[in-house]
Amino acid sequence: MAQLSISRRLRGTPYTNRLEAAGVKAYTVYNHMLLPTVIDDVEFDYHHLKKHVQVWDVSCERQIEVRGPDAEKLVQLMTPRDLSKAQIDQCFYIPIVDESGGMLNDPVAIKLADDRFWISIADSDVMLWAKGLAYGFRHEVAITEPDVNILGVQGPKSDDLMARVFGEQVRTIRFFRGAWLYFEGQSIYVARSGYSKQGGFEIYLEDRTLAEPLWDALFAEGAGMQVRPGGPNLIERIEGGLLSYGNDMTRENTPFECGLGRFCDVEASIGSVGRNALMREAQNGPVRVVRGLNIEGEPVPGCRDPWPVTADNGEWAGQVTSAAFSPDLQTNIGIGMIERDYWQIGQSVWVETPAGARRATVGDLPFTVP
Amino acid sequence: MAQLSISRRLRGTPYTNRLEAAGVKAYTVYNHMLLPTVIDDVEFDYHHLKKHVQVWDVSCERQIEVRGPDAEKLVQLMTPRDLSKAQIDQCFYIPIVDESGGMLNDPVAIKLADDRFWISIADSDVMLWAKGLAYGFRHEVAITEPDVNILGVQGPKSDDLMARVFGEQVRTIRFFRGAWLYFEGQSIYVARSGYSKQGGFEIYLEDRTLAEPLWDALFAEGAGMQVRPGGPNLIERIEGGLLSYGNDMTRENTPFECGLGRFCDVEASIGSVGRNALMREAQNGPVRVVRGLNIEGEPVPGCRDPWPVTADNGEWAGQVTSAAFSPDLQTNIGIGMIERDYWQIGQSVWVETPAGARRATVGDLPFTVP
Numbered sequence: 001m002a003q004l005s006i007s008r009r010l011r012g013t014p015y016t017n018r019l020e021a022a023g024v025k026a027y028t029v030y031n032h033m034l035l036p037t038v039i040d041d042v043e044f045d046y047h048h049l050k051k052h053v054q055v056w057d058v059s060c061e062r063q064i065e066v067r068g069p070d071a072e073k074l075v076q077l078m079t080p081r082d083l084s085k086a087q088i089d090q091c092f093y094i095p096i097v098d099e100s101g102g103m104l105n106d107p108v109a110i111k112l113a114d115d116r117f118w119i120s121i122a123d124s125d126v127m128l129w130a131k132g133l134a135y136g137f138r139h140e141v142a143i144t145e146p147d148v149n150i151l152g153v154q155g156p157k158s159d160d161l162m163a164r165v166f167g168e169q170v171r172t173i174r175f176f177r178g179a180w181l182y183f184e185g186q187s188i189y190v191a192r193s194g195y196s197k198q199g200g201f202e203i204y205l206e207d208r209t210l211a212e213p214l215w216d217a218l219f220a221e222g223a224g225m226q227v228r229p230g231g232p233n234l235i236e237r238i239e240g241g242l243l244s245y246g247n248d249m250t251r252e253n254t255p256f257e258c259g260l261g262r263f264c265d266v267e268a269s270i271g272s273v274g275r276n277a278l279m280r281e282a283q284n285g286p287v288r289v290v291r292g293l294n295i296e297g298e299p300v301p302g303c304r305d306p307w308p309v310t311a312d313n314g315e316w317a318g319q320v321t322s323a324a325f326s327p328d329l330q331t332n333i334g335i336g337m338i339e340r341d342y343w344q345i346g347q348s349v350w351v352e353t354p355a356g357a358r359r360a361t362v363g364d365l366p367f368t369v370p
Numbered sequence: 371m372a373q374l375s376i377s378r379r380l381r382g383t384p385y386t387n388r389l390e391a392a393g394v395k396a397y398t399v400y401n402h403m404l405l406p407t408v409i410d411d412v413e414f415d416y417h418h419l420k421k422h423v424q425v426w427d428v429s430c431e432r433q434i435e436v437r438g439p440d441a442e443k444l445v446q447l448m449t450p451r452d453l454s455k456a457q458i459d460q461c462f463y464i465p466i467v468d469e470s471g472g473m474l475n476d477p478v479a480i481k482l483a484d485d486r487f488w489i490s491i492a493d494s495d496v497m498l499w500a501k502g503l504a505y506g507f508r509h510e511v512a513i514t515e516p517d518v519n520i521l522g523v524q525g526p527k528s529d530d531l532m533a534r535v536f537g538e539q540v541r542t543i544r545f546f547r548g549a550w551l552y553f554e555g556q557s558i559y560v561a562r563s564g565y566s567k568q569g570g571f572e573i574y575l576e577d578r579t580l581a582e583p584l585w586d587a588l589f590a591e592g593a594g595m596q597v598r599p600g601g602p603n604l605i606e607r608i609e610g611g612l613l614s615y616g617n618d619m620t621r622e623n624t625p626f627e628c629g630l631g632r633f634c635d636v637e638a639s640i641g642s643v644g645r646n647a648l649m650r651e652a653q654n655g656p657v658r659v660v661r662g663l664n665i666e667g668e669p670v671p672g673c674r675d676p677w678p679v680t681a682d683n684g685e686w687a688g689q690v691t692s693a694a695f696s697p698d699l700q701t702n703i704g705i706g707m708i709e710r711d712y713w714q715i716g717q718s719v720w721v722e723t724p725a726g727a728r729r730a731t732v733g734d735l736p737f738t739v740p
Contacts, residue, residue: 002373002374002376002390002394002395002396002397003372003373003374003395003396003397003408004372004373004374004396004397004398004399005396005397005398005407005408005672006372006398006672006674007398007604007614007616007617007672007673007674007692008616008617008673008674008675008676008691008692009398009493009614009615009616009617010398010399012674012675020372024372025372025373026372026373026374026375027372027373027374027375028374028375028376028377028379028380028399029374029380029398029399032493032494032616037375038373038375098501099501099505104498123379123402124402124495124498125494125495125498125499126498128474128494128495128496128498128499128502129495129498129499129501129502130502131468131469131499131502132498132499132500132501132502132503132504132505132506133502133505133506134502134506135469135502135503135506135643136502136503136504136505136506136507137506234377244377244379245379246377246378246379246402247377247378247379273505302375302376302377303377303378304376304377304378304382305378305382306378321378322377322378
């Protein structure tokens with residue numbers, strides 16, 4: 001594995017010192033910020049995440065705040081999802097597309113007030129898109145990146161750990177809802193969400209002087225629960241069918257190709273960017289779609305460049321964009337875009353991995369894990 | 371040093387295989403792409419760059435192509451630099467600022483035709499800014515990221531090496547000008563530019579099937595010149611006063627603070643974004659400005675977070691954002707933003723480094739290297 005040269009440009013977080021003291025092994029860079037990917041090793045972290053509870057430094061899920069009289073208008077302009085019934089403190093997964101319907105980001109938006117939204121972004125500078133649109137349309141909004149540094153608490157023991165730190169009320173938060181809870185006398189937004197399928201919360205910390213006290217409190221209260229630092233886990237997120245922007249979808253793909261058609265209301269989202277471009281695909285369906293793949297044979301390496309997928313007759317059938325060996329499934333699993341002719345569940349295809357061509361079977365996402 | 375988890379999202383380049391075969395030691399991530407930072411070690415690479423010639427994989431300098439009847443209008447909207455006299459095949463360093471005059475990027479723009487520009491960007495998604503503006507203003511333009519993968523040739527022997535591969539005509543290209551030259555029968559844009567002060571060229575390769583042949587030709591022809599792979603070198607670029615977007619300047623800074631006032635024509639660039647916000651600063655000057663700093667004592671570590679700069683009386687005097695030990699100057703050198711009261715050349719200040727407080731002297735950029 002290559003090393004990472006860290007500079008100010010790859011921003012550290014208020015938790016970086018704690019993470020480095022804990023011996024973080026590897027980072028990726030996400031929204032110009034350090035995101036820990038390996039604490040012990042990917043497989044150890046995977047088993048631990050599925051059994052216990054982890055504290056994740058996901059500060060790199062930067063918030064773009066849109067505030068002002070035209071805030072809702074601008075956020076609606078940015079997504080084909082219909083936000084007209086959005087309630088306060090509700091989280092929305094919103095595809096953001098360009099004028100051709102190509103994915104620019106797949107954030108979670110939170111409506112904090114009628115005139116105030118946070119957009120919790122994947123890895124692209126959505127702020128520049130929002131600012132450009134707002135400038136062109138002369139919207140009355142302020143668009144900022146507040147110093148919010150999210151700590152994720154993920155894993156089956158998340159409710160128990162969070163209840164010890166934030167009180168029993170945290171258990172009543174429903175999925176994709178949030179509440180303002182207290183820590184050291186300060187009100188902090190906590191949502192039941194996160195980039196794993198093991199359950200958990202995201203703590204939207206605004207006051208960075210509380211970062212290390214919050215980290216320390218989670219580890220002190222979690223000592224008996226085998227709490228450990230963690231981060232989005234490649235194996236677990238593929239098993240769970242969690243797509244990664246930049247990996248499994250890019251500007252080349254529409255939301256329908258990404259399996260996000262249910263978040264697009266092209267009838268209702270009149271005036272949103274890319275809506276016209278998506279109208280026909282909304283009716284006819286996409287020409288390719290994201291699928292899971294079971295890839296036979298020995299464990300494959302990680303997927304750095306897309307791996308071509310071909311049919312028995314040699315025809316192009318798509319590409320695999322993320323892959324790992326699943327210890328619980330005892331097979332290689334992958335996520336990829338598969339063309340219409342070959343996307344039936346059970347279809348047999350070939351995947352060109354760096355370790356050679358492999359037989360693979362097209363399947364649903366998420367994977368069914370025992 | 372931490373390791374880097376590579377995935378498709380951190381895009382490889384057509385040269386990555388060659389670089390890895392050459393034993394690249396470290397990368398940074400720039401425009402969602404791998405940028406090599408260390409080949410042997412930073413100090414070895416530094417001495418080599420200043421004596422010989424290096425081939426740099428700077429594919430991460432992505433091109434944003436703006437094409438169409440409104441291309442020039444959009445590019446002018448994006449910068450306070452006056453482009454009205456821009457000639458074809460000329461390179462322009464253009465500050466790009468937001469509505470408040472804050473730096474969004476500091477690219478080099480090339481006018482390829484009256485209706486076609488390439489913007490060779492620093493590390494932020496300028497495409498989203500350009501697309502947002504164009505959508506809002508209903509400009510008739512197509513904005514794309516063509517598959518251009520720049521190879522830099524940098525160092526005092528650059529002209530000799532380039533002449534062997536592209537012919538003697540390359541020597542006639544003036545600084546910040548370009549020409550279309552031939553390699554294996556294909557026309558390739560070559561500019562005299564690059565992110566070092568050692569002289570050299572940037573080869574804008576459009577056909578990725580020529581990437582490895584081009585790399586191999588440069589190494590074959592350069593064998594007698596001690597050619598080596600390289601990349602932007604931290605020490606050399608600080609000596610040369612080359613600012614790095616995200617490190618030495620951010621959205622918090624104006625072009626005037628960054629010493630880029632000479633690239634801002636606020637009188638002429640009527641209608642450009644941020645022009646109004648910069649008018650007063652153009653007259654009165656900024657409240658802080660980028661400076662070089664000589665930092666006394668033992669070699670300092672790299673600058674991950676800004677280092678506070680204070681005056682003898684304890685007052686805030688600014689911050690250092692890049693630093694390294696210069697072997698040729700035999701002192702620590704840094705780049706930082708220094709407040710007006712303390713920005714005089716020769717001013718003595720304190721810098722709070724991770725290795726303790728150090729005496730430092732404010733100076734000009736670039737550093738004077740013997």
